[in-house]
Amino acid sequence: MKLPPFEYVAPKSVTKACELLRKKKNRAIPIAGGTDLLMALKNRLKTPALLVDLHNLPRSLYRIAYSPKRGLILGGRVSLRQAANHTAVRDKYPMLVQALLSVGSPQIQVMGTLGGNLCQDNLCVYYNRSPMLRQTLEPCHKLGGKICHAVRGSKTCWATYCGDVAPALLALQAKIKIVGPNSEKVIPLQRFYSADGKKPNVLKPGDILTEIQVPPPRPRSGGAYLKLRIRKAIDYPLLGVGLSLSLRNGEAICEEANLALTGVERAPLLIQEAETLQGKRLEDKIVEGLAEAAYRRAHPVNTVCELTPKYRKDMVRVYVMEAVHLAIQQASKGGVL
Amino acid sequence: MKKVVTLRINGESYALHLRPSQTLLDVLRDDLELMGTKKGCDSGVCGACTVIMDGEPVLSCMTLAVRCQGKDILTIEGLAENGKLHPLQKSAIEHGAVQCGFCTSEWLLSAKVLLENNPSPTPEEVQTAVSGNLCRCTGYEKIVDSILAVAEGKVH
Numbered sequence: 001m002k003l004p005p006f007e008y009v010a011p012k013s014v015t016k017a018c019e020l021l022r023k024k025k026n027r028a029i030p031i032a033g034g035t036d037l038l039m040a041l042k043n044r045l046k047t048p049a050l051l052v053d054l055h056n057l058p059r060s061l062y063r064i065a066y067s068p069k070r071g072l073i074l075g076g077r078v079s080l081r082q083a084a085n086h087t088a089v090r091d092k093y094p095m096l097v098q099a100l101l102s103v104g105s106p107q108i109q110v111m112g113t114l115g116g117n118l119c120q121d122n123l124c125v126y127y128n129r130s131p132m133l134r135q136t137l138e139p140c141h142k143l144g145g146k147i148c149h150a151v152r153g154s155k156t157c158w159a160t161y162c163g164d165v166a167p168a169l170l171a172l173q174a175k176i177k178i179v180g181p182n183s184e185k186v187i188p189l190q191r192f193y194s195a196d197g198k199k200p201n202v203l204k205p206g207d208i209l210t211e212i213q214v215p216p217p218r219p220r221s222g223g224a225y226l227k228l229r230i231r232k233a234i235d236y237p238l239l240g241v242g243l244s245l246s247l248r249n250g251e252a253i254c255e256e257a258n259l260a261l262t263g264v265e266r267a268p269l270l271i272q273e274a275e276t277l278q279g280k281r282l283e284d285k286i287v288e289g290l291a292e293a294a295y296r297r298a299h300p301v302n303t304v305c306e307l308t309p310k311y312r313k314d315m316v317r318v319y320v321m322e323a324v325h326l327a328i329q330q331a332s333k334g335g336v337l
Numbered sequence: 338m339k340k341v342v343t344l345r346i347n348g349e350s351y352a353l354h355l356r357p358s359q360t361l362l363d364v365l366r367d368d369l370e371l372m373g374t375k376k377g378c379d380s381g382v383c384g385a386c387t388v389i390m391d392g393e394p395v396l397s398c399m400t401l402a403v404r405c406q407g408k409d410i411l412t413i414e415g416l417a418e419n420g421k422l423h424p425l426q427k428s429a430i431e432h433g434a435v436q437c438g439f440c441t442s443e444w445l446l447s448a449k450v451l452l453e454n455n456p457s458p459t460p461e462e463v464q465t466a467v468s469g470n471l472c473r474c475t476g477y478e479k480i481v482d483s484i485l486a487v488a489e490g491k492v493h
Contacts, residue, residue: 001379007338008357008403031401038360038399039380051357055404081393105469106447107384110393111400233468234382 001042010053014061014208018181020052022206030054030208032077032116035108040121044131045143054115054208061115061210066092072214076115080165081106083114092336093214095223095244095327099168102227105234115209118166118176118192122159122200122266123236124150125302142198150301157197158266158301166193166268167242168225169212170260177211180204186213193267200267218256221246222330224323228263228315230306237263239300239312243323245277247331253281259290259320264298264312271297282328291320342406346371347415355402362386362397365412373413373442377471384470387443388412394447394469413442416449425449425484428492432483436474444470448484457488 011017021028028050031037040046054061054077061077066088074083083089084100103109103117126134126149127142139145141157148154166189174189189212192201203209223244229235240262246255259274273293280286300312330336339354346369353368362379365371365388377385379398386398389411416423425445428434435441444467451458451466458466463484464477472480486492 002363003358003360005356005358008340008401010404034401034404035381035396035399038401042380051401053401053404104381105384106466107387107394107396107469108381111395233465234471 003038003041004044004047006041006048007050008053009050010056012056012058014057014179014210015181017052017054017057018179018206018208020050021208022181024050025205028052028205032119033079033112034116035104035112036116036120039128043128045127064089068216070213071216072212074114074212074214076113076208076210076212078114079110080112080114080117081109084109092217093172093223094330094336095225095242096165096168096172096214098225099164099227099240099242102225102237102240103164108234114165114212117163118169118189118212119201119203119209120163122157122197123162124157124159124197126150127159159197159200160263160301161193161200161265161267162236162263163268164225164227164237164240164262167240167260167262169214169242170268170270171223171242171244171258172214172217173258174215175213176209177213178203178207179210180208181206190268190270195265195267197266217244217336218246220249220255220331220335222327222332222335224326224330226319226323226326228307228312228319238307239263239298239315239319241294241316241319241323243274243320243327245282245324245327245331246335247282247328251281252328252332254278257290257324259294259323261294261298261316264300264316269294269297282324287321287324288317290324291317294320340403342403344402344405344410345408346410347412353402357401357403359402360398361388361400361402361405361410364402365397371412371414375439375442377439382471383440384447385440385443387446387470389446389450392450392453394450396469411446413445416445423449424487424492425452428483428487429480431492432479432486434476434479434483436472436476440470440472444472444480448487451484452488458485460485463488 029048061075063075065073080100150158228239245257254277257274257277259271261269295316300309375385377383381399
């Protein structure tokens with residue numbers, strides 16, 4: 001598959017990159033690791049006039065820094081593998097490492113960046129197939145048509161969010177920094193996702209995700225990222241569950257819990273009901289209640305031809321319960337600190 | 338518009354006029370006739386196009402060649418030195434870890450990176466390291482055995 005023709009530029013400053021992206025509006029696309037974008041180009045899902053390469057941007061975008069007070073700062077250009085190999089990330093955020101090392105293959109982890117992973121496009125049973133297969137069916141909402149092939153009769157696009165890193169970072173209450181041509185803002189990660197299958201995030205032309213900020217782990221905290229898929233490598237999550245919790249000193253009482261899902265909606269889902277665990281003893285009934293709340297929020301559709309949506313939805317309960325048990329085990333052994 | 342890019346491949350420098358839309362894989366195979374790097378799925382899944390760039394395994398089908406200026410690239414053609422096979426290559430032959438041969442050149446490179454970073458890997462670590470290289474003959478057992486034999490010093 002040949003790539004479509006495009007011009008290429010690799011600016012050295014964030015400001016310059018933002019300006020170039022804004023000037024060309026939707027005709028320019030930023031490229032970080034390229035593993036998600038090049039497939040879209042090869043399949044002619046995107047045909048930009050200009051690719052703005054982010055790999056010459058300043059060193060701050062490649063930074064990994066941890067302090068017990070401020071927590072973790074990860075530059076947007078840090079590769080998944082660099083983040084997963086970093087001592088502080090391994091020691092303080094093992095759940096994030098599980099998510100990072102579950103992405104694609106070793107090669108994809110080396111190439112893919114954190115910023116790129118968070119910005120990855122939504123997937124569906126029709127949109128991501130070869131141009132040849134797409135030609136045999138009417139174009140869908142995401143391709144400017146009027147129908148949805150994933151959910152028949154739907155008036156909106158149901159392409160599913162299938163990133164692994166976002167649910168882990170959501171459960172860790174991460175924030176992201178977005179730099180635009182004339183602006184810079186830090187927002188909670190959950191506000192980044194639009195739940196619109198056609199355009200999964202709120203980035204505007206000219207915006208670049210430059211930094212991820214993760215608060216320091218609480219004392220006696222534990223977590224788990226569990227991923228449902230057919231093969232242990234390469235596959236996107238058919239369901240991903242990221243969970244982080246902390247326990248009150250010397251007791252099995254929950255101090256704080258955060259839960260997020262992926263692969264089962266148009267955005268990664270932060271399950272607000274996890275907040276209700278606060279101050280409660282984590283007995284089976286309480287954990288089942290959380291699993292039930294997560295189950296109700298999940299809407300898996302035919303993203304792939306493997307495993308039925310019903311099975312994947314049923315597995316939400318099982319995976320949430322398992323994640324809570326693993327997190328409690330880790331926390332009660334003293335936690336990640 | 339074409340750009341002049343200098344690629345450093347297997348220790349040799351090549352100055353090339355490249356279109357931004359050329360992948361490293363296409364440049365290796367079509368322009369430099371280094372056919373050891375295979376084109377399988379051409380979509381980042383099978384790993385047949387793996388090369389080592391600055392010490393890490395990457396997919397050349399998902400890499401724009403214009404981004405590789407100044408990078409140190411090793412393809413399978415550069416694995417044997419001075420006509421002498423790399424221990425991993427010898428071990429692959431001794432263990433019969435080659436069936437159709439399509440994935441061989443690429444898992445060898447993934448294995449090379451693994452052993453450089455982790456000289457005594459467990460069988461699970463070996464499996465993970467080559468998990469991005471699909472073997473359509475499903476000959477994984479012998480692939481893993483042949484890599485472990487090198488790590489254990491059984492093949493020099």
